[in-house]
Amino acid sequence: MITLTVPPTFAGWRSAARKALQEGIPPGEILWEEAGGDAPLLDLFTLEPALPASIQSPVRVPPAFMELAKRVACHRAPTRWAILYRALWRITHGEPHLLDVFVDSDVHQLMGMDKAVRRDVHKMRAFVRFREVTHPEGVWSVAWFEPAHLIVELNASFFVDRFAGMRWSILTPDRCVHWDGESLGFSPGVDRSAAPGEDAVEDLWRTYYSHIFNPARVKIHAMQAEMPKHYWKNLPEAALIPDLLRAAPGRVAEMLSRSLIKSAPAESRETIISEVADWESLKESASTCQACPLYKNATQTVFGEGPRSARIVLLGEQPGDQEDIQGRPFVGPAGQLLDRALTEAGIDRKECYVTNSVKHFKWEPRGKRRIHEKPNKTEVSACKPWWKAELALVRPSVLICLGATAAQTVFDRDVRVLAERGTVVETVHAAKTLITVHPSSLLRISDPEQREHAYRRFVEDLTLVL
Amino acid sequence: MTLDSKLSILADAAKYDASCASSGTTKRNSREGGIGSTTGAGICHSYTPDGRCVSLLKILLTNYCIYDCLYCINRASSGVQRARFTVEEVVNLTLDFYRRNYIEGLFLSSGIIRNPDYTMESVVEVARRLRVDHGFRGYIHLKTIPEASPALIAEAGRWADRLSINVELATQPDLDRLAPEKNLQRIETSMGAIKGRIDEFKTERKKFSNAPPFAPAGQSTQMIVGATGATDSAILNQASHLYGKHRLRRVYYSAFSPIPDASNKLPLASPPMVREHRLYQADWLLRFYGFQVSELAGETAPNLDLAVDPKMAWALRNPAEFPVNINRAPRETLLRVPGLGVRNVDRILAIRRWHRLRVDDLVRLRVSLKKTLPFIEVADHRPSLIGPALPAPAPFKLKQMDLFGPPVSVASGQL
Ligand code: SF4
Ligand code: SF4
Numbered sequence: 001m002i003t004l005t006v007p008p009t010f011a012g013w014r015s016a017a018r019k020a021l022q023e024g025i026p027p028g029e030i031l032w033e034e035a036g037g038d039a040p041l042l043d044l045f046t047l048e049p050a051l052p053a054s055i056q057s058p059v060r061v062p063p064a065f066m067e068l069a070k071r072v073a074c075h076r077a078p079t080r081w082a083i084l085y086r087a088l089w090r091i092t093h094g095e096p097h098l099l100d101v102f103v104d105s106d107v108h109q110l111m112g113m114d115k116a117v118r119r120d121v122h123k124m125r126a127f128v129r130f131r132e133v134t135h136p137e138g139v140w141s142v143a144w145f146e147p148a149h150l151i152v153e154l155n156a157s158f159f160v161d162r163f164a165g166m167r168w169s170i171l172t173p174d175r176c177v178h179w180d181g182e183s184l185g186f187s188p189g190v191d192r193s194a195a196p197g198e199d200a201v202e203d204l205w206r207t208y209y210s211h212i213f214n215p216a217r218v219k220i221h222a223m224q225a226e227m228p229k230h231y232w233k234n235l236p237e238a239a240l241i242p243d244l245l246r247a248a249p250g251r252v253a254e255m256l257s258r259s260l261i262k263s264a265p266a267e268s269r270e271t272i273i274s275e276v277a278d279w280e281s282l283k284e285s286a287s288t289c290q291a292c293p294l295y296k297n298a299t300q301t302v303f304g305e306g307p308r309s310a311r312i313v314l315l316g317e318q319p320g321d322q323e324d325i326q327g328r329p330f331v332g333p334a335g336q337l338l339d340r341a342l343t344e345a346g347i348d349r350k351e352c353y354v355t356n357s358v359k360h361f362k363w364e365p366r367g368k369r370r371i372h373e374k375p376n377k378t379e380v381s382a383c384k385p386w387w388k389a390e391l392a393l394v395r396p397s398v399l400i401c402l403g404a405t406a407a408q409t410v411f412d413r414d415v416r417v418l419a420e421r422g423t424v425v426e427t428v429h430a431a432k433t434l435i436t437v438h439p440s441s442l443l444r445i446s447d448p449e450q451r452e453h454a455y456r457r458f459v460e461d462l463t464l465v466l
Numbered sequence: 467m468t469l470d471s472k473l474s475i476l477a478d479a480a481k482y483d484a485s486c487a488s489s490g491t492t493k494r495n496s497r498e499g500g501i502g503s504t505t506g507a508g509i510c511h512s513y514t515p516d517g518r519c520v521s522l523l524k525i526l527l528t529n530y531c532i533y534d535c536l537y538c539i540n541r542a543s544s545g546v547q548r549a550r551f552t553v554e555e556v557v558n559l560t561l562d563f564y565r566r567n568y569i570e571g572l573f574l575s576s577g578i579i580r581n582p583d584y585t586m587e588s589v590v591e592v593a594r595r596l597r598v599d600h601g602f603r604g605y606i607h608l609k610t611i612p613e614a615s616p617a618l619i620a621e622a623g624r625w626a627d628r629l630s631i632n633v634e635l636a637t638q639p640d641l642d643r644l645a646p647e648k649n650l651q652r653i654e655t656s657m658g659a660i661k662g663r664i665d666e667f668k669t670e671r672k673k674f675s676n677a678p679p680f681a682p683a684g685q686s687t688q689m690i691v692g693a694t695g696a697t698d699s700a701i702l703n704q705a706s707h708l709y710g711k712h713r714l715r716r717v718y719y720s721a722f723s724p725i726p727d728a729s730n731k732l733p734l735a736s737p738p739m740v741r742e743h744r745l746y747q748a749d750w751l752l753r754f755y756g757f758q759v760s761e762l763a764g765e766t767a768p769n770l771d772l773a774v775d776p777k778m779a780w781a782l783r784n785p786a787e788f789p790v791n792i793n794r795a796p797r798e799t800l801l802r803v804p805g806l807g808v809r810n811v812d813r814i815l816a817i818r819r820w821h822r823l824r825v826d827d828l829v830r831l832r833v834s835l836k837k838t839l840p841f842i843e844v845a846d847h848r849p850s851l852i853g854p855a856l857p858a859p860a861p862f863k864l865k866q867m868d869l870f871g872p873p874v875s876v877a878s879g880q881l
Contacts, residue, residue, distance in 0.1 A: 101820050102813045102817055103823075122509070161496065204469065204470060211481070212480070213481070217518075219516055222517025235512065
């Protein structure tokens with residue numbers, strides 16, 4: 001076994017590999033090690049065209065391999081040198097077509113690294129953002145970028161082609177590249193603090209970005225696939241994303257309320273709402289919801305509460321008088337009864353996520369009191385995206401539907417609670433979905449004995465999901 | 467009005483145009499002067515939370531319009547807020563953004579003010595100043611007004627990389643009902659004229675490398691889906707006609723959405739978003755996979771299946787074509803296998819000269835086995851039975867597809 005210590009550059013690897021190949025050392029006998037130092041990664045101007053001529057061998061290395069090797073050399077994985085040599089060895093020892101076999105393990109790894117480097121090269125071209133600073137010789141454009149791989153040299157000529165008439169620098173933690181209008185220079189990497197601050201045009205750019213965005217077609221995953229979060233901190237426009245997302249459901253609700261579609265706007269909101277990734281923004285969006293008329297007469301949106309890691313979700317009907325005032329679910333008389341029943345069933349309410357099918361209190365005045373009124377189908381379905389999004393975040397293994405409204409909105413059909421209570425089935429929302437009565441129905445039974453009996457059955461139902 | 471508010475209004479008005487492509491033009495750089503470059507491949511400089519790429523500064527010169535196309539937010543009778551950029555403002559905005567590497571170039575469109583020629587002149591003037599006064603080598607896409615004079619269209623092609631004229635609706639009766647000022651015949655005449663000039667440029671270019679360019683990235687168009695009763699078959703036939711006759715580079719499809727205080731000639735609901743997606747898939751199959759419209763959406767079933775992609779739908783209708791032997795079938799046949807894309811087909815062709823493919827290899831190629839296995843034979847797999855063993859179409863998933871788009875027009879600034 002011999003150890004070859006090479007500068008971590010394409011040129012360094014190439015000259016070592018050329019010697020090793022001439023000596024006929026098989027890949028299994030070489031240990032590749034990287035030398036330290038700050039040598040340029042790719043010496044763009046002294047590259048020889050191809051390997052075969054120089055190794056004086058009748059065996060040809062396909063130019064495609066050398067092109068590939070140049071890019072793979074920019075990858076950060078220390079294993080790249082050994083894999084490159086093994087592939088080179090195989091190509092020159094009876095497998096000239098090796099690169100065609102994409103499914104070969106070496107080729108597959110090289111192609112994977114190549115893809116990562118090419119993607120990084122492309123992202124650098126896309127996400128570098130220049131800021132103009134004044135310089136004794138005039139305006140100088142300076143950008144800060146954090147490449148995933150060692151691609152600064154590889155990418156420099158792209159920026160010269162594009163901005164040859166400007167003077168610019170791209171600073172990165174690895175290497176910096178400078179163009180003074182005539183020649184290209186490289187210098188060691190720097191710290192982020194060396195990069196300039198704001199540029200006045202960024203405000204206009206942000207205006208453009210927020211207005212070219214269509215709030216009705218939120219697809220966060222599609223965005224993040226192409227613009228992963230780790231790039232965001234250096235993109236002036238990315239700071240707007242959380243706000244744009246937060247405002248999107250409201251903007252759509254508002255557009256929909258102005259539109260002529262009277263039926264089922266819920267589906268379109270559902271997509272948007274379901275993309276709002278964190279609970280706080282979800283709650284905040286719900287607080288301004290106007291997707292059905294119930295918001296008009298209620299004090300506030302009563303959103304669900306409880307740990308986001310809860311195993312059990314309890315879904316009720318709608319907030320009552322107390323809940324509406326306090327802004328929290330199940331805090332009135334029915335809530336107290338629920339707490340008691342849960343404790344008796346051996347369930348800790350603090351470990352449950354508790355919410356409602358409809359988030360605003362619907363009521364009728366009776367004298368000085370506000371009397372609960374059942375929400376109608378349109379209201380229940382308008383509110384459905386909210387609880388669905390809550391469930392998608394919590395992903396409980398148990399969902400308990402308290403009462404008919406909850407059961408109907410979950411199962412999307414008419415449910416006769418008294419006939420179906422106590423059944424546990426699997427649904428898309430939870431492995432165990434239970435239907436039972438709403439605690440407020442117990443409060444309405446006037447006969448103490450019957451009430452006690454009903455209460456027992458309620459506790460029994462709850463134990464079914466333990 | 468400040469530049470910032472103009473930009474808000476005129477970007478808002480432009481966002482329903484689906485195209486933002488900056489690819490497929492000639493290679494240029496600024497080493498000999500000017501600013502900008504194109505490499506042939508487009509670059510997306512940012513992505514908005516709707517998942518769309520931001521490649522070009524896509525704006526309207528103005529959203530004032532004398533026409534009254536019913537599906538358009540900028541129509542004369544709409545209550546939308548109006549603004550108008552000066553030529554100078556658009557030129558500077560483009561350069562300011564370009565110098566900071568925010569964009570690949572400009573996509574300029576406009577509502578029609580005074581008359582088609584007047585509008586087209588201003589649009590062309592923006593492009594001319596960018597190219598001539600500032601030596602701009604970046605990408606320019608200009609929306610063309612079919613009613614504008616041929617000389618202006620010719621000048622537009624001189625400066626632009628791409629020209630587009632939106633067909634909007636697949637048939638003339640539909641246009642008559644919703645966009646009475648638009649005439650398919652005239653649109654096609656303009657497209658034909660543009661094609662003629664592009665061809666001329668290509669021939670000249672072969673003889674003299676410095677022949678003046680004409681829309682080197684070709685022309686494209688957009689059709690609205692679901693505003694009228696037009697079937698997918700009608701839409702795809704129109705697309706295929708335009709690809710064939712005028713050599714369009716791209717046809718974009720845009721799902722119609724109802725707009726506030728819309729005319730009662732418009733439907734109340736938008737088509738499912740997934741329909742737009744299926745049309746794109748079908749369009750791809752027509753252009754790169756050797757399919758004919760009649761194979762995808764024919765007389766008996768004129769609309770694409772929303773539950774499965776059009777290639778899978780075709781395969782399920784044609785069990786006799788399967789199984790396909792991955793190690794032997796010709797390229798055209800492989801392209802018709804559900805789950806195999808062009809790239810993987812080409813890889814398979816390269817690999818199998820040296821190596822018989824097995825299921826594991828398909829996994830490495832990231833082929834969806836669930837989709838593909840029922841239709842293929844590889845060294846270590848044959849489908850048990852074609853027919854009953856075929857996968858049942860997946861249930862139509864609502865998530866990820868908004869059934870209702872925005873209640874404002876999807877089409878805006880279409881000249
Ligand atoms: S009840 Fe639900 S849908 Fe209706 S306004 Fe309140 S939160 Fe929105
Ligand atoms: S589509 Fe074009 S011509 Fe028609 S109203 Fe809109 S902007 Fe005017």
